[in-house]
Structures are given as structure tokens and as C-alpha cells.
Amino acid sequence: MIELMSGLFSSPLEDKIETIKELYPRISNEEATKQHIILPILNGLWWEVDNPQEVYPEKQTRNKKRPDYTLIVDGKPVAFLEAKSAKTSIIGRRGVVAKYARQLMEYCFEEGVALGILTNGIQWGC
Numbered sequence: 001m002i003e004l005m006s007g008l009f010s011s012p013l014e015d016k017i018e019t020i021k022e023l024y025p026r027i028s029n030e031e032a033t034k035q036h037i038i039l040p041i042l043n044g045l046w047w048e049v050d051n052p053q054e055v056y057p058e059k060q061t062r063n064k065k066r067p068d069y070t071l072i073v074d075g076k077p078v079a080f081l082e083a084k085s086a087k088t089s090i091i092g093r094r095g096v097v098a099k100y101a102r103q104l105m106e107y108c109f110e111e112g113v114a115l116g117i118l119t120n121g122i123q124w125g126c
Contacts (some may be wrong), residue, residue: 013044024122030085034068037121038083055096067107071117079115080107086121096125 007097020037027033039049047061048054057075059070084090085095096118104116118125 001060005059011044012061013041013119016040020121024086027086027121031089033086033121034083035116037052037086038069038119040074041121042069042071042081060108062109063106063110065110067104077111077113078103079117080111080113081119082107088120090118090120090123090125101125 022037025034028111039055042055043049051077054072056070056072056098058066060066068083071079071081072079082100084100085114090097100118104118108114108116115126
């Protein structure tokens with residue numbers, strides 16, 4: 001009974017994940033990863049990806065650096081998201097790849113933002 005009903009109540013995020021699974025083999029660079037994997041996931045998590053007052057791409061920091069996305073609530077940055085290509089592993093044998101983590105931490109420390117999100121669209125780390 002539960003198996004039969006599970007399809008009746010799929011969330012928008014579940015639908016997006018199914019689409020991403022189909023697209024993944026054709027995603028070959030960072031820009032395609034952002035457009036076809038990351039933004040649909042953010043949208044499925046109820047972020048208004050078309051609203052720069054919520055999701056701002058390449059918003060310049062004080063030190064002239066540009067995280068891929070700044071997530072904003074009530075006019076204040078609450079998280080930076082750094083994207084890598086879906087074909088780039090962000091998690092190695094010892095955890096998150098250090099050079100990517102450092103890049104993200106620089107953005108966060110410079111701006112006093114507590115949350116940094118690193119993703120290749122498939123692997124996600126904070």
C-alpha cells in the first residue's frame with residue numbers, strides 16, 4: 001500500500017532530482033552544473049532563483065572575490081554557495097578537498113557569513 005501511494009505525494013524537489021539523474025551524464029562543465037543541477041535544487045528548496053534579492057550570482061565581496069551564489073534573507077547574506085563541475089569531486093579520502101574549502105571559507109570570513117556551501121550538484125558540503 002505504501003509503495004502505491006508514494007508516487008501520489010512526490011515533492012517538487014523529488015521531481016527535480018529525478019530529472020537531474022537523467023541529465024547528469026550530459027553535464028560536463030561548471031556552468032552547465034549550475035544551470036541544470038544546482039539552480040533547480042535551490043528552486044526545489046523554495047529559493048527564488050530568479051530573484052537577485054534571494055539568490056545573487058557572482059555578488060562581489062569586499063575583497064573583490066565572487067562566490068558563485070550569495071543566498072540572501074531580509075537583505076542580508078546568509079550563505080555563500082561555491083559550485084564546481086559535476087565531474088569534479090569535492091570530497092576526497094580525507095573529507096572536503098582543502099583548496100575548495102579554503103576558497104569558500106575566505107568568502108565567509110571576509111563577509112562574516114556563517115554558512116558556506118560547497119557543491120558539484122551531486123555532492124554537497126557545508
